[in-house]
Amino acid sequence: MADTIALMLSQSGGPPFHSVGYVNHAIGPILTRNGWDVRSFEPPRNDLGEEAMLPYGLAGQLTRFDADAPPHIALFDATGTAARSPARGWARHNAVLYHGLAYGAGAWIANPAVDLHLANSPYLADVLRSLFAFPNWRQRRVLNPRGLMRTKSIRLPLPSVEYPDGHPGFAHGADLPPALLRELDSGATVWGHALQPGKQDWLATLSILYWLNELRTAPLPPIRLFVSEHSLTEDVRRGLDAMLAPAGRSCADYFVRVPHLSQAALFRLMRGCRFGLAYNRFPEPFGFYVLESVHQGCPVYTNGVGNNRHLLPAEHGINVYENFDMVEDAGGQRDPVAWRGVAERILRDLGQGDVVRVQCERGASVIKSTWNLDNFENDLTEVLRDLDGAMEPQIDFDAMRVRLGSVVRGVDAATGRCLSDYAHCRLVPEAMEAVVRLQGRLCRELQAGEMERVEREFGLFVSGVLTVAED
Numbered sequence: 476m477a478d479t480i481a482l483m484l485s486q487s488g489g490p491p492f493h494s495v496g497y498v499n500h501a502i503g504p505i506l507t508r509n510g511w512d513v514r515s516f517e518p519p520r521n522d523l524g525e526e527a528m529l530p531y532g533l534a535g536q537l538t539r540f541d542a543d544a545p546p547h548i549a550l551f552d553a554t555g556t557a558a559r560s561p562a563r564g565w566a567r568h569n570a571v572l573y574h575g576l577a578y579g580a581g582a583w584i585a586n587p588a589v590d591l592h593l594a595n596s597p598y599l600a601d602v603l604r605s606l607f608a609f610p611n612w613r614q615r616r617v618l619n620p621r622g623l624m625r626t627k628s629i630r631l632p633l634p635s636v637e638y639p640d641g642h643p644g645f646a647h648g649a650d651l652p653p654a655l656l657r658e659l660d661s662g663a664t665v666w667g668h669a670l671q672p673g674k675q676d677w678l679a680t681l682s683i684l685y686w687l688n689e690l691r692t693a694p695l696p697p698i699r700l701f702v703s704e705h706s707l708t709e710d711v712r713r714g715l716d717a718m719l720a721p722a723g724r725s726c727a728d729y730f731v732r733v734p735h736l737s738q739a740a741l742f743r744l745m746r747g748c749r750f751g752l753a754y755n756r757f758p759e760p761f762g763f764y765v766l767e768s769v770h771q772g773c774p775v776y777t778n779g780v781g782n783n784r785h786l787l788p789a790e791h792g793i794n795v796y797e798n799f800d801m802v803e804d805a806g807g808q809r810d811p812v813a814w815r816g817v818a819e820r821i822l823r824d825l826g827q828g829d830v831v832r833v834q835c836e837r838g839a840s841v842i843k844s845t846w847n848l849d850n851f852e853n854d855l856t857e858v859l860r861d862l863d864g865a866m867e868p869q870i871d872f873d874a875m876r877v878r879l880g881s882v883v884r885g886v887d888a889a890t891g892r893c894l895s896d897y898a899h900c901r902l903v904p905e906a907m908e909a910v911v912r913l914q915g916r917l918c919r920e921l922q923a924g925e926m927e928r929v930e931r932e933f934g935l936f937v938s939g940v941l942t943v944a945e946d
Contacts, residue, residue, distance in 0.1 A: 479512040480859070481546040481566060485554035486518075490644030494763045495574045497634055497644065498595075498851075499552065505852045506859075516540055518558060533558060541565075548859060556582035563588045568862045573599055575760040576606075585619050590862055592626040598782040599760045600628040601881035602896075605942040608875070612923040612930075615872045617943065624868030629854035631761060633846040634738065635770045641739030648737040651744060655731075659747040665698040665825065668745060668773070669752040670733060671764050672705040679754035679778065679801070681715055682811035684729040685722070686818035695825065697728075700752065701744060704732040745771040749828075750821055753777035754814075758882070758896035762786050765793055766846065769838040774824065774831050776817055779884060781896055792831075792838030796820055797884065799892040802899045873919035876946060879910075880939040886910065897939040906933035910940060918943060 484499040492500060503513050519532025526532045537559060549566035551559075556579035561569035570591035571583050576599070583589055584606060592607075594600035607622035617623060634642040651659075659666060669680060680700070687698040707730055716725045736744065745751070751768040758781030759765075765775045765783055769792035777783045779795035787793045800813035824831050879886070882896035888911060891902035902910065909929050913921070935941040 478510060479514065479544070479546040480506055480548045480550060481540070482506075482513060482515045483549060483551040483555035483559060484515070484572070485552055491647035492634075492642070492644045494634070494761075495552070497642070498574070498631055500644075501632060501848065501851065502550070502855065505855060509852075509856045514540070514543065514546060516555070516558065548862065550859075553578040553580075553583065555579075561586055561588050570859065570862070573603065573760065575599075576602070584622075587619070587621050589622060590625055590865065591858060592622055593858060594626065594628040595631050595761045596782045596785070597628045598785045598881070600626050604944070605881045605939070608943050609936060610872075610918070610926070610943050612921070612926040615918075615923075617870060617872060617875075620870040621868050623870060623945075625865065627858055629858065630846055630850045632848045632851045633763065633766055633770070633842060635742065635767050636843050636847045638738075639742075639770070641737065641742045645738030648735045649740065650737060651740045655733075656743075656747075659744065662696070664696055666701060666748045667698065667750045667752055667821075668701045668748045668768070669754075670701060670703045670736070670741065670744075671753070671755065671757075672703040672735075674753075674755040674757040675702070675706055676754050676756050676778070677711060677715060678809055678811065679814055680752055681718065681729070682814035683752060683754065683776075683817045683821070685719075685724070685811065686815045687821060688729070690815075690818055690822060695822075699728075700730050701733045701748070702730050704734050707732050742767065742771050745773045748773050749825060751775040753780075753783055754817075755780050755783075757781070759783050766842055769793060769835050770842050772832065772835045772839070774835055776821055784884065787838050787841055790834050790837070791841060792835040794820065794824075797894060799885065799887045799890065799894065802892040802894065802901065805901065870945075872943075873917065874946070875918045875943045877913045877916050877918070877921070878942055878944045879914065880942045882939040886940075893940060895939060900938065900940075902933070902940070906935065909933060910935060913941060 482503060486496055486499055503515055506513050517536065519526055519536050521527060546566045548568045548570060549561065550570045550572060551561060552572045552574060560582040561571065568590045569588050570593055571589055572593045574595055592603055594603055603626050604623055607617060607619040609618040634645060658664065669675060684700055691698060712726050719725055745768050751773055753765050753775055754777060760782060762782045765777060766786060768775045774792045774794060776794045776796060778797045784795045796817050798813060800810065803809050884894040886893045888907060891904065891907040893900045893902055930936055
């Protein structure tokens with residue numbers, strides 16, 4: 476049937492939602508409103524765990540799902556490809572929506588049966604293109620030419636735009652304890668937040684809090700940070716306390732552990748904080764957390780990992796501060812002094828609250844006009860309707876050029892230090908010379924044997940430092 480779409484999407488079972496579940500939950504009603512006959516795949520229950528080892532339930536669900544005529548489009552997310560890989564014959568078109576790249580890469584990265592790769596941000600679309608464009612110098616081709624030409628991005632809906640005080644579907648989690656609320660409003664402490672579980676660069680986060688308190692002057696009170704109890708585990712705490720012991724400090728001087736909060740409680744906490752930190756190791760594919768903070772009037776300071784550096788213009792509430800001293804030295808060590816500048820920037824902004832407030836208001840205006848359900852609906856329906864008219868991709872490998880990879884945040888040619896979403900590194904002088912020499916070169920100018928030698932020695936493409944791209 477020409478108007479049938481099969482949804483192979485992971486779900487939160489919500490409400491209550493998480494961010495992926497919130498987005499996926501909106502897709503079915505949007506498509507139904509726009510005239511599609513929607514069939515949604517329901518994964519089998521696995522209460523006792525047997526299904527994980529013997530997937531009879533999955534076999535039954537897929538068989539029942541296939542009982543009707545083949546759909547016009549099958550829309551997967553990356554997790555959904557674990558239930559069924561996109562393939563020709565089951566649906567006329569296959570599309571994959573990417574909330575990130577952590578799942579199912581083998582099902583999509585080189586799969587020519589995927590007709591549309593749909594990223595949740597322009598940044599993630601660029602990363603996908605760089606993966607699909609991985610060069611095969613000997614055969615003069617890229618890994619997935621169809622994927623390279625069939626990658627687009629859409630604007631996701633941000634829950635706080637729909638419900639500024641917290642979406643009722645995000646009710647799972649604790650409320651703020653009354654004692655914490657009183658402390659938050661007392662003025663006895665300047666509070667910040669960094670509540671993304673498991674994402675922090677702990678040396679960066681600790682160094683910033685250390686310098687904030689060493690550099691602050693009266694009458695500014697002590698500065699502390701709310702962190703997730705799932706991140707600041709006992710093992711992490713012991714390691715950080717050992718680092719702080721020579722200075723006579725401990726984690727208790729800087730951090731307050733917080734359980735997972737309902738969205739309403741999280742937003743209330745953000746409104747009571749003066750700043751947020753996102754000095755993270757995890758490359759954000761989108762950036763819900765930092766956008767939510769700015770939308771609540773609380774600025775965020777970040778190393779810009781992933782899409783965080785692309786979300787808003789300068790002076791709109793997201794402040795990207797990073798330097799090459801944050802890269803490990805030759806001995807694998809990092810100097811906490813590298814983050815002193817972040818603390819100085821935060822302290823300066825704490826002294827000009829009205830300026831920061833206006834910046835966050837500008838950011839909130841951009842957020843509301845960009846990441847809303849109407850734009851999501853328009854973007855999603857447009858790209859799906861365009862599938863039938865999409866031209867067959869034509870890639871001229873030799874006309875492509877070598878570029879810095881989309882995951883690279885900066886390269887210091889003098890020292891070889893490279894800031895990257897994939898992994899910070901120090902390029903040896905010969906590798907740095909190759910990066911400088913190859914940038915901007917047409918692929919037709921580069922011989923297979925020489926490029927394979929460079930890649931064997933330095934791994935510039937496999938580490939994401941370099942990519943090839945169309946002009």
